[in-house]
Amino acid sequence: xxxxxxxxxxxxxxxxxxxxxxxxxxxxxxxxxxxxxxxxxxxxxxxxxxxxxxxxxxxxxxxxxxxxxxxxxxxxxxxxxxxxxxxxxxxxxxxxxxxxxxxxxxxxxxxxxxxxxxxxxxxxxxxxxxxxxxxxxxxxxxxxxxxxxxxxxxxxxxxxxxxxxxxxxxxxxxxxxxxxxxxxxxxxxxxxxxxxxxxxxxxxxxxxxxxxxx
Numbered sequence: 585x586x587x588x589x590x591x592x593x594x595x596x597x598x599x600x601x602x603x604x605x606x607x608x609x610x611x612x613x614x615x616x617x618x619x620x621x622x623x624x625x626x627x628x629x630x631x632x633x634x635x636x637x638x639x640x641x642x643x644x645x646x647x648x649x650x651x652x653x654x655x656x657x658x659x660x661x662x663x664x665x666x667x668x669x670x671x672x673x674x675x676x677x678x679x680x681x682x683x684x685x686x687x688x689x690x691x692x693x694x695x696x697x698x699x700x701x702x703x704x705x706x707x708x709x710x711x712x713x714x715x716x717x718x719x720x721x722x723x724x725x726x727x728x729x730x731x732x733x734x735x736x737x738x739x740x741x742x743x744x745x746x747x748x749x750x751x752x753x754x755x756x757x758x759x760x761x762x763x764x765x766x767x768x769x770x771x772x773x774x775x776x777x778x779x780x781x782x783x784x785x786x787x788x789x790x791x792x793x794x795x796x797x798x
Contacts, residue, residue, distance in 0.1 A: 591637040595630045602626025606668025616673040618723050621716045623669040628712025631705050641695035648688040656681045679780045686784035702750050703791055709746045710763035711783040714739040740764040755794045759787035
């Protein structure tokens with residue numbers, strides 16, 4: 585496990601750079617519902633690389649828990665720190681905390697418990713990349729943070745592509761559909777209601793059930 589520590593440090597550094605870039609764009613008057621998508625994209629790539637860089641779920645779990653605590657602590661103690669993804673930039677929502685927290689649960693269940701790295705990571709990618717693109721599409725069409733059908737179409741396309749990481753594909757595709765529905769019908773982020781966890785946990789649950797031996 586120690587020999588994989590340099591990979592963990594590199595991934596943590598990459599995520600921190602993503603959080604910095606989100607702040608950078610936000611400080612230059614990019615709307616926060618756009619700037620935070622940088623965090624989504626980089627976070628998703630970090631989770632994806634975990635499958636290739638680590639031989640067990642322990643470093644991914646450590647990283648996910650660390651960032652949950654870091655972002656949660658910053659929200660409480662210095663909310664301006666990660667304003668590009670949350671904090672003072674989005675005081676009504678806890679999305680930046682739910683992202684790594686949901687990732688922690690997905691890795692714990694899918695990888696540590698059920699022994700499938702892709703079962704753990706694919707639901708996270710549905711949220712990270714699917715929700716990222718739907719937000720960007722909606723920002724161009726509606727010019728504000730709002731749910732809309734075209735954004736859901738974009739998310740479904742991305743999620744169906746992400747589903748190719750999972751075998752058999754039909755289970756990944758079922759997860760993609762569930763993830764899209766969860767995003768579409770979860771209310772706009774406020775308090776505990778947030779699609780950063782509903783997307784991950786709903787698709788994880790469906791894919792885990794469908795993966796059980798007959």
